[in-house]
Amino acid sequence: MKKTxxxxxxxxxxxxxxxxGAFDAMTARIIEETGFKAIYATGAGISNAxxxxxxxxxxxxxxxxxxxxxxxxxTTVPIVVDADTGFGNAINMQRTVKVLEKAGAAAxxxxxxxxxxxxxxxxxxxxISKDEMVGKIKAALDARTDDxxxxxxxxxxxxxxxxxxxxxxxxxxxxxxxxxxxxxAPTTYExxxxxxxxVPGIPQIINLVEGGKTPLVSRQEAQNLGFQIMLCANxxxxxxxxxxxxxxxxxxxxxxxENIHDVICTWEQRQELFKLKEIQQLEKQYS
Numbered sequence: 001m002k003k004t005x006x007x008x009x010x011x012x013x014x015x016x017x018x019x020x021g022a023f024d025a026m027t028a029r030i031i032e033e034t035g036f037k038a039i040y041a042t043g044a045g046i047s048n049a050x051x052x053x054x055x056x057x058x059x060x061x062x063x064x065x066x067x068x069x070x071x072x073x074x075t076t077v078p079i080v081v082d083a084d085t086g087f088g089n090a091i092n093m094q095r096t097v098k099v100l101e102k103a104g105a106a107a108x109x110x111x112x113x114x115x116x117x118x119x120x121x122x123x124x125x126x127x128i129s130k131d132e133m134v135g136k137i138k139a140a141l142d143a144r145t146d147d148x149x150x151x152x153x154x155x156x157x158x159x160x161x162x163x164x165x166x167x168x169x170x171x172x173x174x175x176x177x178x179x180x181x182x183x184x185a186p187t188t189y190e191x192x193x194x195x196x197x198x199v200p201g202i203p204q205i206i207n208l209v210e211g212g213k214t215p216l217v218s219r220q221e222a223q224n225l226g227f228q229i230m231l232c233a234n235x236x237x238x239x240x241x242x243x244x245x246x247x248x249x250x251x252x253x254x255x256x257x258e259n260i261h262d263v264i265c266t267w268e269q270r271q272e273l274f275k276l277k278e279i280q281q282l283e284k285q286y287s
Contacts, residue, residue, distance in 0.1 A: 004148035007078035016223035021233035043082035057116025072104025094143035107150035153178035196226030203228035
């Protein structure tokens with residue numbers, strides 16, 4: 001089964017699923033091997049990990065596509081790609097769809113921010129008009145080679161123009177043909193509950209950012225609220241940052257690796273993750 005079909009089945013399922021974020025091929029592989037059903041190629045994580053900068057719209061289409069292609073090569077589950085604003089207008093959006101589809105995306109998340117965008121939980125965001133975003137959604141749908149490729153429409157209007165405008169946009173984006181809706185950065189349980197009630201009949205995403213604007217809920221709570229996807233975009237990234245910092249602090253303090261073993265994986269775990277045995281078997285096969 002194609003990855004695009006697999007993701008469409010997840011959208012149609014009655015069960016809410018957790019969508020963890022990956023920022024490189026390593027974290028994509030870990031997410032799949034941990035047992036999650038899909039992977040989110042996080043724009044913020046790629047900007048942080050690959051560029052070393054905050055999520056303020058600095059990544060380019062080709063940079064995102066390269067990372068997604070590496071993820072796709074080593075995984076078998078669907079990848080949802082954070083495609084930001086589509087990197088421009090509706091025509092840019094069509095090229096973005098074609099490039100990321102070739103890179104291995106099973107779904108693309110696009111948003112209505114002004115380019116360059118900012119992290120959805122940052123202040124100071126701006127949004128384009130509702131009509132322009134509707135046009136970009138339609139352009140994205142028309143650009144697909146695979147009609148199972150899902151288009152997820154995100155609105156950042158809540159923090160800019162208010163809750164009612166965000167709901168109006170979400171319904172407009174649903175009518176434009178989006179396969180799922182993502183109202184970014186609600187700040188209360190009441191807003192979470194209203195979003196799913198006032199934008200009915202379409203799968204919806206709840207984006208949970210540790211320390212962000214939206215209250216953290218469990219998968220079961222997200223399902224009870226009516227959300228189909230529980231996005232945890234940068235939990236793995238932040239775990240990796242802390243793990244690396246902890247290991248380096250011990251090395252700096254002790255000037256020895258004697259006490260570092262509790263905060264790093266074993267040699268065997270590392271080689272198993274990166275398929276050393278499989279590579280060695282191929283070397284024997286073709287030698």
